[in-house]
Amino acid sequence: MAKFAAGGGDAGASPIRVFDGTLRSFAGYNMKRAFNLVQADLARTLEPFGLRMMTFTALALIVDNPDMSQSQLAGALAVERSNLVTIVDDLEKHGWITRNPAPNDRRSHALRATPDGECLCEKAVSAVAAHEAKLLGGLQASEAAALISTLRKIEHSATGDA
């Protein structure tokens, strides 16, 4: 999908190494590069399950939060409600979740994973975990933990979280 790699591209016979030292000092640049690779690997991992990154994330959240509404899910996914419809449709058509009537609000749908959906989610989570472990294999366990911790700090800092 993405060949990627600065200077690692096969762009011709020219052997010049592209210098990106200025950009390398930015955390954002390194985040984008690393994430692109992780995302590509994730897509390949999920494809055999019939899942994309978005549908996988949505399914995992529905499994962990039974009877949540589409608005809540959209908020959690940082997706517009209108765009969520397609995602939920996809999961529902495959029989992995159902749209149930919400007891207190006849407008909203209580999303619930089916046994099939839970089973698929479990398998997909395991597969993703395995692939990520392979991708992060060169890291110390403490390093991986520090990475996640630091990323969450950035997220809290940017959202002005309490």
Added chain:
Amino acid sequence: MAKFAAGGGDAGASPIRVFDGTLRSFAGYNMKRAFNLVQADLARTLEPFGLRMMTFTALALIVDNPDMSQSQLAGALAVERSNLVTIVDDLEKHGWITRNPAPNDRRSHALRATPDGECLCEKAVSAVAAHEAKLLGGLQASEAAALISTLRKIEHSATGDA
């Protein structure tokens, strides 16, 4: 652009906190969330300069690699050559770079930043650095360095770099 935040969404009066513990254990999930916020801040920072993330990155690479070709730049940016045309057009129309004839190859263009382009690049780099420093203000200096180091390790691991 992106409201974001799991459970932080204003999705209704329902006070239920969306549980995303399963996904939180994945580095990729945390990377996506953190990067989305960083990217949004970056876009806001670059907008006054008339730059987008892609054009900014392209300009910085051209400044650091005078006379590089479009193919080389496309490789470094992980963008198709066809999509790069628009980006280079943008930079050229603003007078920040020029397409010069390459000495050894009459097909390719030697991309070079103009004095205006270099000046703008310098200012933009400073602005981005300042914004990123603010965004990463809550981190120890060693923590930020470790973040970049770890991200590069992941990148090397995924690309099978030597």
Added chain:
DNA sequence: ACTTATTGCTATTTGACATAACAATCATAT
């Protein structure tokens, strides 16, 4: 000289994502 590959480019398509509007329903204030 002939074939093949590369460069920059155009055109087209796909997909992600935001916006606008809608009927149904809820909530609130008279």
Added chain:
DNA sequence: ATATGATTGTTATGTCAAATAGCAATAAGT
């Protein structure tokens, strides 16, 4: 109770980035 406004899910639409196919000009290999 009723009128007003807000929210939910949905459809339709527009916008923008990224992928694909193909092209003429040029280069490289045989």
